[in-house]
Amino acid sequence: MPADGIARQIAERLESASWIREMFERGLRLKAKLGADQVFDFSLGNPSNAPPSAFFDALAEVAAERDPGRHRYMPNAGFPEARAAIAGYIRDEYGYPLGDDGVILTSGAAGGLNVALHSICDPGDEVIVLAPFFPEYRFYIEQAQARMVLVQTDENFQPDPEALAAAITERTRAVLVNSPNNPTGVVYTPERMRALTDVLARRDSDANPRYLLQDDPYRRVVFDADRPCAPGGWYPRTILAASFSKDLSIAGERAGFIGVGDGVPQRGRLLEALTMLNRTLGYVNMNATMQRVLTRCAGAISDISAYRANRDLLCGALRKLGYDLTLPGGAMFVFPKTPIADEIEFCEILARSNILAVPGRGFGRPGHIRISFAVEPRVIERALPGFEKALAACRTVPGGA
Amino acid sequence: MPADGIARQIAERLESASWIREMFERGLRLKAKLGADQVFDFSLGNPSNAPPSAFFDALAEVAAERDPGRHRYMPNAGFPEARAAIAGYIRDEYGYPLGDDGVILTSGAAGGLNVALHSICDPGDEVIVLAPFFPEYRFYIEQAQARMVLVQTDENFQPDPEALAAAITERTRAVLVNSPNNPTGVVYTPERMRALTDVLARRDSDANPRYLLQDDPYRRVVFDADRPCAPGGWYPRTILAASFSKDLSIAGERAGFIGVGDGVPQRGRLLEALTMLNRTLGYVNMNATMQRVLTRCAGAISDISAYRANRDLLCGALRKLGYDLTLPGGAMFVFPKTPIADEIEFCEILARSNILAVPGRGFGRPGHIRISFAVEPRVIERALPGFEKALAACRTVPGGA
Numbered sequence: 172m173p174a175d176g177i178a179r180q181i182a183e184r185l186e187s188a189s190w191i192r193e194m195f196e197r198g199l200r201l202k203a204k205l206g207a208d209q210v211f212d213f214s215l216g217n218p219s220n221a222p223p224s225a226f227f228d229a230l231a232e233v234a235a236e237r238d239p240g241r242h243r244y245m246p247n248a249g250f251p252e253a254r255a256a257i258a259g260y261i262r263d264e265y266g267y268p269l270g271d272d273g274v275i276l277t278s279g280a281a282g283g284l285n286v287a288l289h290s291i292c293d294p295g296d297e298v299i300v301l302a303p304f305f306p307e308y309r310f311y312i313e314q315a316q317a318r319m320v321l322v323q324t325d326e327n328f329q330p331d332p333e334a335l336a337a338a339i340t341e342r343t344r345a346v347l348v349n350s351p352n353n354p355t356g357v358v359y360t361p362e363r364m365r366a367l368t369d370v371l372a373r374r375d376s377d378a379n380p381r382y383l384l385q386d387d388p389y390r391r392v393v394f395d396a397d398r399p400c401a402p403g404g405w406y407p408r409t410i411l412a413a414s415f416s417k418d419l420s421i422a423g424e425r426a427g428f429i430g431v432g433d434g435v436p437q438r439g440r441l442l443e444a445l446t447m448l449n450r451t452l453g454y455v456n457m458n459a460t461m462q463r464v465l466t467r468c469a470g471a472i473s474d475i476s477a478y479r480a481n482r483d484l485l486c487g488a489l490r491k492l493g494y495d496l497t498l499p500g501g502a503m504f505v506f507p508k509t510p511i512a513d514e515i516e517f518c519e520i521l522a523r524s525n526i527l528a529v530p531g532r533g534f535g536r537p538g539h540i541r542i543s544f545a546v547e548p549r550v551i552e553r554a555l556p557g558f559e560k561a562l563a564a565c566r567t568v569p570g571g572a
Numbered sequence: 573m574p575a576d577g578i579a580r581q582i583a584e585r586l587e588s589a590s591w592i593r594e595m596f597e598r599g600l601r602l603k604a605k606l607g608a609d610q611v612f613d614f615s616l617g618n619p620s621n622a623p624p625s626a627f628f629d630a631l632a633e634v635a636a637e638r639d640p641g642r643h644r645y646m647p648n649a650g651f652p653e654a655r656a657a658i659a660g661y662i663r664d665e666y667g668y669p670l671g672d673d674g675v676i677l678t679s680g681a682a683g684g685l686n687v688a689l690h691s692i693c694d695p696g697d698e699v700i701v702l703a704p705f706f707p708e709y710r711f712y713i714e715q716a717q718a719r720m721v722l723v724q725t726d727e728n729f730q731p732d733p734e735a736l737a738a739a740i741t742e743r744t745r746a747v748l749v750n751s752p753n754n755p756t757g758v759v760y761t762p763e764r765m766r767a768l769t770d771v772l773a774r775r776d777s778d779a780n781p782r783y784l785l786q787d788d789p790y791r792r793v794v795f796d797a798d799r800p801c802a803p804g805g806w807y808p809r810t811i812l813a814a815s816f817s818k819d820l821s822i823a824g825e826r827a828g829f830i831g832v833g834d835g836v837p838q839r840g841r842l843l844e845a846l847t848m849l850n851r852t853l854g855y856v857n858m859n860a861t862m863q864r865v866l867t868r869c870a871g872a873i874s875d876i877s878a879y880r881a882n883r884d885l886l887c888g889a890l891r892k893l894g895y896d897l898t899l900p901g902g903a904m905f906v907f908p909k910t911p912i913a914d915e916i917e918f919c920e921i922l923a924r925s926n927i928l929a930v931p932g933r934g935f936g937r938p939g940h941i942r943i944s945f946a947v948e949p950r951v952i953e954r955a956l957p958g959f960e961k962a963l964a965a966c967r968t969v970p971g972g973a
Contacts, residue, residue, distance in 0.1 A: 173745070176781045176809075176838030177845040178694045184852075185844055221640030230861070234635035239622030242822040278679055278826070281854035289715070293579045310852035314690070316717065344574070380577045408577075421643040423860035425679070425826075437577030443586055444578040451585075451711035453682035458859040459824035460631070 184310060194518070198527050205525060211554035212546070214527040216353060216503060218420040219545040220478070225471035226419055229464040242459050247450045248442075249276030253462035260469040261411070261430045264390065265401040268433040275445050276457035279427035280388045281307070283412035286452060287429060288315035288345075290444040291382055291410075296344040298384075301330055302535030303506060305353045305386075317344065321535055327497050328357040328506070332366040339374050345382040345410075346371060350399055351389035354534045354541035355506040356482075356499020358393060361400040368406035377436055380408055387413040388427075391472055393501035394479040407434035410441075415465065417503070420473045426461040478503055481544040485551045492559050503545040506531065510565040512538050520564050524557025585711060595919075599928050606926060612955035613947070615928040617754060617904060619821040620946040621879070626872035627820055630865040643860050648851045649843075650677030654863035661870040662812070662831045665791065666802040669834040676846050677858035680828035681789045682708070684813035687853060688830060689716035689746075691845040692783055692811075697745040699785075702731055703936030704907060706754045706787075718745065722936055728898050729758040729907070733767035740775050746783040746811075747772060751800055752790035755935045755942035756907040757883075757900020759794060762801040769807035778837055781809055788814040789828075792873055794902035795880040808835035811842075816866065818904070821874045827862040879904055882945040886952045893960050904946040907932065911966040913939050921965050925958025 174182040194214060201210045248254060251271070258271040277283040292298065294316040300308050302321050312319045322338045325331050335346065346367070350359035359367075368383060375381040383406050390399055390413065403409035414427035429445055431438060449455065456462070486498055486505055496507035509517040514530045514537055521528055521540075531539030544551065575583040595615055602611045649655060652672070659672040678684035693699065695717040701709050703722050713720045723739045726732050736747065747768070751760035760768075769784060776782040784807050791800055791814065804810035815828035830846055832839060850856065857863070887899055887906055897908035910918040915938055916931045922941075932940030945952065 173692065173694065173781060175841040176778065177691055177841055178697075180694055181691055181845045181849070182841075185848060188848065215645075217645045222643055226643075227635075227638045230635045231638075234628075234631045237628045237632075239821070242623055242627075242825050244616075244618045244823045278855050281851075281856055283854075285854040290578055290582055291574065293574065293581055296579075307852055311854070314853060377577065380574060420640070421860075422645045423857060424643050425856060425859045440576040440578055440583075444582045447586060447589065448582070450682075451708055452715060452853065453684075453686040453712070454679050454855065455682055455826060456824060458826045458862060459822075460861055461859060 194527065194529060197522065201522070201525060201527070209525055211526045211550050211557065213542040213544070213554070214529050215545070216543050217545060218417050218422055218473070218503070219547070220420040220473040222420045223468070223471040223473050225468040226421065226464065229467035232467065233460055233463045241463065245456060245459065247456055248446050249274070249456055250459070250462050250466065253466045256466045256469045257428050263470070264398070265403060265411070267401060267404040269430055270433055272442065273431040273433065273438070275429040275442070275449055276462055277412070277427040277429055277449060278425040278454040278457060279416055279422070280386055280412045280414040281311070281427070282425065282454045283414070283427045283429045284311050284384070284386055285314065286445055286448045286454070287384055287410050287412055288312060288317065289448045289452065290441065292317035292344050295342060297340060297342045298344060299335065299338055299346045301348060303328065303352070303354050303531065303539070304535050305349060306533045308347060323536075328352065328355040330359055330363045330367045332363070332370050335367060336370045339370070339381070341379070343374070343381060345384045347384045347386060349386040351393060351499070351501025353389070353502055354504050354529070354531070355497065356502045356504045357497060358399050358500035364400050364402050365405070368402050372406065375408055380436070383409040385409055385411050387411060388417045389502040391418040392475055392478060392503065394482055395500050399501070403432045407432065408436060410435070418472050418475070424458070424461050426457055426465060428457070478544065481546070481548060481551060484548060485542065485544050488551070488555050489558060492555070493562055494558070503543055505542050505544065506536075506539050507542065508539055510562055514538055514540050517561065517565070520561045521557065524554070524560055526554050526557045526561070595928065595930060598923065602923070602926060602928070610926055612927045612951050612958065614943040614945070614955070615930050616946070617944050618946060619818050619823055619874070619904070620948070621821040621874040623821045624869070624872040624874050626869040627822065627865065630868035633868065634861055634864045642864065646857060646860065646863070648857055649847050650675070650857055651860070651863045651867065654867045657867045657870045658829050664871070665799070666804060666812070668802060668805040670831055671834055673843065674832040674834065674839070676830040676843070676850055677863055678813070678828040678830055678850060679826040679855040679858060680817055680823070681787055681813045681815040682712070682828070683826065683855045684815070684828045684830045685712050685785070685787055686715065687846055687849045687855070688785055688811050688813055689713060689718060690849045690853065691842065692781070693718035693745050696743060698741060698743045699745060700736065700739055700747045702749060704729060704753070704755050704932065704940070705936050706750060707934045709748060729753065729756040731760055731764045731768045733764070733771050736768060737771045740771070740782070742780070744775070744782060746785045748785045748787060750787040752794060752900070752902025754790070754903055755905050755930070755932070756898065757903045757905045758898060759800050759901035765801050765803050766806070769803050773807060776809055781837070784810040786810055786812050788812060789818045790903040792819040793876055793879060793904065795883055796901050800902065804833045808833065809837060811836070819873050819876070825859070825862050827858055827866060829858070879945065882947070882949060882952060885949060886943070886945050889952070889956050890959060893956070894963055895959070904944055906943050906945065907937075907940050908943065909940055911963055915939055915941050918962065918966070921962045922958065925955070925961055927955050927958045927962070
């Protein structure tokens with residue numbers, strides 16, 4: 172019997188998501204009461220940049236074409252020219268061989284991950300996720316009838332190959348990695364990524380394949396010289412799921428893709444499954460207009476320097492105040508330790524200064540908070556006294572730092 | 573253990589979809605061999621109309637705004653002004669009370685159906701589908717871990733309330749209806765729709781809700797005076813899933829919506845579940861650009877008269893030749909009886925005249941074929957000799973009409 176007219180399993184999921192909703196609703200209440208500019212909202216991962224002018228130019232061109240036939244269904248994997256443009260982008264950016272037919276255009280990276288998980292998981296299969304992790308992974312995995320198995324990263328949020336090795340079972344179908352990472356902003360080092368894929372390679376076979384599922388929307392939102400590594404270059408059974416949401420600041424446009432390199436074993440069959448599920452899960456395709464826009468501007472990128480400046484401003488100031496944090500190399504998040512072990516309590520203390528952050532336990536790591544720096548710099552500047560006050564408040568409580 | 577690197581259950585689904593692929597690939601081979609204009613392809617449900625000029629005008633306006641903040645994430649249910657515009661459209665078109673918050677913007681009607689089925693079905697629940705039916709319903713239902721139960725319509729493809737009553741069990745969660753119908757083009761009569769909901773109403777309760785799930789993308793593609801009926805006006809527990817794909821000829825843009833009327837019991841909880849699943853299934857939202865376009869032109873419509881003219885031309889000619897068919901009142905399909913019982917064999921015979929149609933058994937009704945008239949009129953005209961020849965060929969075989 173259902174609960175309140177909805178599926179029982181969905182009612183349970185709504186329950187488990189309710190503290191995020193709680194935080195969101197508190198934010199709305201605070202903003203309604205004090206005015207939006209009096210609330211320092213660091214809780215959202217919504218890109219704050221402008222899209223590049225190449226994006227706007229391409230959209231105007233597409234709109235001017237008034238082509239009656241280009242808004243209809245196309246092959247489910249996407250317009251051939253859009254797949255070719257994005258395949259070229261992947262080859263340039265990741266550096267491994269990937270034919271145009273290895274690209275399937277999806278509804279964001281989230282759509283791509285759902286499609287990939289459905290393609291490879293039978294009921295009861297296991298997918299390993301490295302914590303801290305994006306909490307919606309649990310839903311993606313359970314929707315594919317698989318089971319999420321959490322493996323903690325180390326104290327600097329780098330993968331722990333031994334912990335991974337211990338977690339692999341006969342039912343392990345994939346390891347899901349996200350670097351630059353949400354919520355920590357950490358970029359996994361090439362050494363750790365290699366150690367991780369070495370563990371996978373020892374257990375991989377055609378009869379019992381172990382996929383590396385790479386969720387990669389933040390690849391080009393990085394602050395240091397080197398690009399994140401591209402494990403698909405050495406671990407063949409890699410499925411890339413990514414999007415232009417963050418680097419082009421178009422998250423609402425649902426412009427994502429799956430990339431399957433030429434070296435992926437049983438590649439043709441995998442592409443068949445991915446293409447079918449892109450259709451039957453109802454995405455059907457990335458919307459036609461964005462496909463046509465990206466055919467023109469897949470290589471464009473927003474000005475990332477604003478995020479880098481925000482990272483330097485926020486992380487420098489928090490460290491000076493006495494916060495313990497691992498410097499994020501990319502994305503738009505930092506994940507500091509909280510001065511008291513109960514980070515939900517610490518979020519309450521921050522909220523007294525109208526600062527909204529997200530407790531770490533939702534990401535699989537209590538004792539931390541996620542702070543998004545996809546905000547205007549003045550929001551950071553004006554919030555610093557509140558961060559200082561919250562730290563001071565903890566020094567006066569038992570067990571405080 | 574997986575099969576060929578993909579999930580075993582997905583390998584089975586690929587198998588069951590393979591005759592459709594077979595047909596599609598034969599079409600490609602024929603077109604490559606003979607040239608596209610020598611093949612009469614009636615196999616696709618892709619709108620052949622041009623979008624209305626209001627659509628192109630709205631897209632140009634949206635593109636000209638170059639607004640840096642309007643391509644980002646918005647609330648998952650959609651931009652408030654887009655939801656309001658589409659709620660207004662639903663109220664005008666369906667005539668029952670539905671607040672703006674009762675609209676959730678989705679990736680096409682297919683995305684909306686997947687979201688709705690996940691919201692209401694627990695594993696093992698049953699969803700009744702009226703045959704002939706769109707074959708992907710089976711996948712949508714199985715992806716939500718529910719079970720499809722087929723109930724045949726009568727010989728004119730109208731719902732059979734007694735057959736429906738006999739099929740309802742304790743686990744029946746919904747009846748999925750599609751009128752105008754793919755593949756028959758038939759519009760369910762108000763009398764039959766009322767009889768159908770009467771059956772549901774007798775078994776509906778808050779403890780064991782029975783949803784009417786209305787898949788309605790063809791509502792405005794109708795050829796006779798009256799609009800199809802709106803069962804949400806009298807059967808409260810109705811969930812509407814529809815799109816602008818067919819009436820605006822923008823199927824590739826993934827512009828769909830769910831409508832939940834004010835009278836739906838336990839409405840708030842249902843909207844919560846629908847909104848969460850729109851996010852966690854990875855659609856996240858209808859793409860931002862289409863939301864902004866439809867805010868401006870939700871009431872616009874393509875010129876439907878071309879489809880009506882095609883229906884009249886094709887159905888008139890086929891009847892004259894001796895084909896037995898039920899006249900479609902809407903959509904872009906006719907579903908004639910085949911002159912021999914084995915409709916796959918009849919499709920082979922048609923293919924000798926380079927005519928592509930789809931066998932009925934995939935839609936749950938053998939002995940019929942689906943012919944899409946979303947084609948240029950000259951394709952119909954040039955194919956008529958082939959339709960005549962195929963009929964004559966059957967008259968000479970044993971068991972032929």
